[in-house]
Amino acid sequence: MTKVNPDFIKKVTTSEEFNATACINCGVCTAVCPMDVELLPRKLFRYALLGLEDKVLENTNVIYQCLLCKMCEENCTADVHIAENVRFLRSYISKEVFKL
Amino acid sequence: MPLPIGDVIGLMVDNLNKRKTVFPIPHKRATEWAKGLNIPEGGKTVIYTGSMYQLLPYMIAAVKNMELVEDSFLGKFVFMGRFFNRMFNVSAFVSMPKKADVKRYRQIVHNIAKLLKKAGVEFGYLYKKELYAGTLAYDLGVDDAFSLQAKRVYDLLKENGVSTVITVDPHTTNIMRSVYPTIIDGYDIEVKSYLEVLAASDDFQPIHSVEKEITVHDSCVYARHEGVIDEPRQLLERAGYTIKEPKDNKALTHCCGGPIESIFPKMSHTIGTNRVQQLKDVTNGGAVATMCPICMASLKKASGGALEIEDISSFLVKAFCD
Known part of the structure; x- marks a missing residue:
């Protein structure tokens, strides 16, 4: 079970770096991703926008598996800054979990 | 079991904070490429x-050791490596590079500087600094x-009166040209890749x-982050080479897998293998040119030696230099 964390929603939606709210859920990003990981990046961002912090954190490995190659961004019709969004989640984990 | 991400990143960050690089190498190794060039x-x-090419032989050696640790009980002890690394440079023990690799990557930077000199570009070098x-x-x-670290680099450039930097790899180009301006107020350094120059x-x-x-083989960072797509092709054509394009190319280039190698070595290898297949499909007796040390x-x-893969500068130097 997981629980929505309103503070996490606030951090995500008020961040200047995280702009996944523009996502239209077309799924092209996942289709072209060379990693072939279902969660990357659309579902992952959906978890973040919904405030499902637990789901985001239990997928820490996937967040660091992103190559930041921007193949998804090149094909995104909604101008989502996908690599920067992944970096935002890494930054969050670095501070909140790894204490770096 | 994958490598413990927090400890691996922590180790690199400790190095950056304490030793001003994620992977400390001797100054001599970082600067010896300039020998004989009178820069x-x-x-x-x-x-x-940015020591990117010079660091690679050490990273290759370190990743080889990390592959042994990945999926083994030894991964649990990476935190100990991080603990001792705070006192002395543990990285030096886990990354003894092959001499051939040191020579290969040193020669690439040497060749790039030779090409710039041949083009009549006047430039200096900060050497140990x-x-x-x-x-x-x-x-x-x-x-x-x-x-x-960004602030340290900017201060270094300003203290030394530098107004323009010529970069040699896509990652340093991207960081210094597109990322630094977003975090440093008044950042005013002109940044150009040597390929553009x-x-x-x-x-x-x-x-x-x-x-x-x-x-x-286009680098993702050059092609998609920095728009450096035409320049390497113009130079290779000017040199007289015939260009072949793999299935995924230019702005839609396929990643080499390198960016995740320090944490997921095996997964990185799979991505690299997929890309090699695309390169093999169009390379028939010729060679592959990369423009990033990580890609190479x-x-x-x-x-695994099935393709001749070299940095683009190695091909250019044969045509443009003595």
């Missing part, structure tokens, strides 16, 4: 290596350590004829 120290325009640009810390989202010089013409088919290392490893 003046400092100047308004400098070549900026030069700092790592902080790429890995940025990519891994360790923002505090990255910001500190050479391509813009009409006087830069080949002196030897070369006949070979070259398959171009990843693809060479994934090809």
Whole structure:
């Protein structure tokens, strides 16, 4: 079970770096991703926008598996800054979990 | 079991905070590429290596050891490595590079500087003062350590009166040109890749004829982050090479897998193998040109010697230099 964390929603939606709210859920990003990981990046961002912090954190490995190659961004019709969004989640984990 | 991400990143960040690089190597190794080139120290325009090419032989050796630890019980002890690394440079023990790799990557930077000289570009070098640009810390989202390093690099450039830097790899180009301005107020350093500088010089013409088919592997960072797509092709064509394009090319290039190698070595190898197959499909007796040290290392490893893969500068130097 997981629980929505309103503070996490606030951090995500008020961040200047995280702009996944523009996502239209077309799924092209996942289709072209060379990693072939279902969660990357659309579902992952959906978890973040919904405030499902637990789901985001239990997928820490996937967040660091992103190559930041921007193949998804090149094909995104909604101008989502996908690599920067992944970096935002890494930054969050670095501070909140790894204490770096 | 994958490598413990927090400890691996922590180790690199500790190095960056304490030793000003994610992977400490001797100064001699970082600067010896410049031997015999008579490059003046400092100047308004400098070549900026960020030690990316020089670091690669050490990273190749470290990753080989990390592959042994990945999926083994030894992964649980990485935290101990991090603990001791705070007192002395543990990285030096886990990354004894092959001499051939040190020579290969040193020669690439040497060749790039030779090409710039041949094009009549006047530039200096900061030698021992030069700092790592902080790429890995940025990519891994360790923002505090990255910001500190960015500030160190900017201060270094300003203290030495540098106004233009010529970069030699895509990652340092991207960080210094597109990322630093977003975190440093008033950032005013002009940043150009050596490929852009050479391509813009009409006087830069080949002196030897070369006949070979070259398959171009675009770096994701050059092609998608920095828009450096035409310049490497213009230079190879000017040199006389015939260009071959893999299925995924230019702005839709396929990643080499290298960016995740420090944490997921096996997964990185799979991505590299997929890309090598695309390169093999169009390379028939010719060679593959890369323009990033990470791409070159990843693809060479994934090809297992089945393809001739070299940095683009190695091909250019044959046509443009004595």
